[in-house]
Amino acid sequence: MGGPLFERHPKGMKGTALGDLCIRHAKVILKEYGALDEDARRITSGQSGRVRVGAVTGPAVGLLMPAIRAVKASAPDVEMTIDVGPSTELVRGLVEGRFDFVIARIPPGYDSRDFRLQPARSEIVSLLVRPEHPLAKHNRIDLSDLSRFEWVVQEIGSPIRQAVEAAFHVKKIATPTRITNSSSLLVVLSLLESTDTIAPQSEEVAKMLAHGPLGTNVVALELADPIMVSPCFIIRNRFGQLPQAAIQLINAVFENL
Known part of the structure; x- marks a missing residue:
């Protein structure tokens, strides 16, 4: 450091002005090393x-x-x-x-x-409607009862849309033709609020919308056969x-x- 850090006295060592300066900085360095060690342990x-x-x-x-x-x-x-x-x-x-x-x-x-x-x-598809929908209180609904309604469905090629279309094809039922294409939940909720539109969503999303904190007013139709997504x-x-x-x-x- 360019000079003595301590002076020797009969009763021990005493820091010089330069030594006291080094001690103050050393304490800061040691404190930072301790913080580094603590932060490293938290990350690892x-x-x-x-x-x-x-x-x-x-x-x-x-x-x-x-x-x-x-x-x-x-x-x-x-x-x-x-x-x-x-x-x-x-x-x-x-x-x-x-x-x-x-x-x-x-x-x-x-x-x-x-x-x-x-x-x-795996995911299960829920078909969401407003509580006033004509089929909202029906049990074991068949897909043949759904083709006549408006649908809001994810874009072509999406897994949920493919699962819904496959379910119609397996039963040899024509797929719905009155379709709005959208993956936006805002669009879905807006259509469900005032029309008899049917909206396929994953079961987890359906439960969040129907029972979660968002306060949305939707219900899931009870299908006779569940629709599964890959x-x-x-x-x-x-x-x-x-x-x-x-x-x-x-x-x-x-x-x-």
């Missing part, structure tokens, strides 16, 4: 850090949100980034490094061997290492399966 244990995850709508509501609440309860400092969208966009984002993992389906054009896939649960997967890159906070979240997702 999953108590803080960042997680970037995407999901299609049904699993986002039924699987991802309960898992996020569980992680936040034990690690409130973890920063979550959540995107909800179609499988094509989510898997593209995973490949581009924008997500740690996604809950989706493998779209055409992707090789499943490039990913780690772990099955999530299952989703928890998808992550095969050769990537997840941060500890993401591992904690993915484990919480598995607990909800």
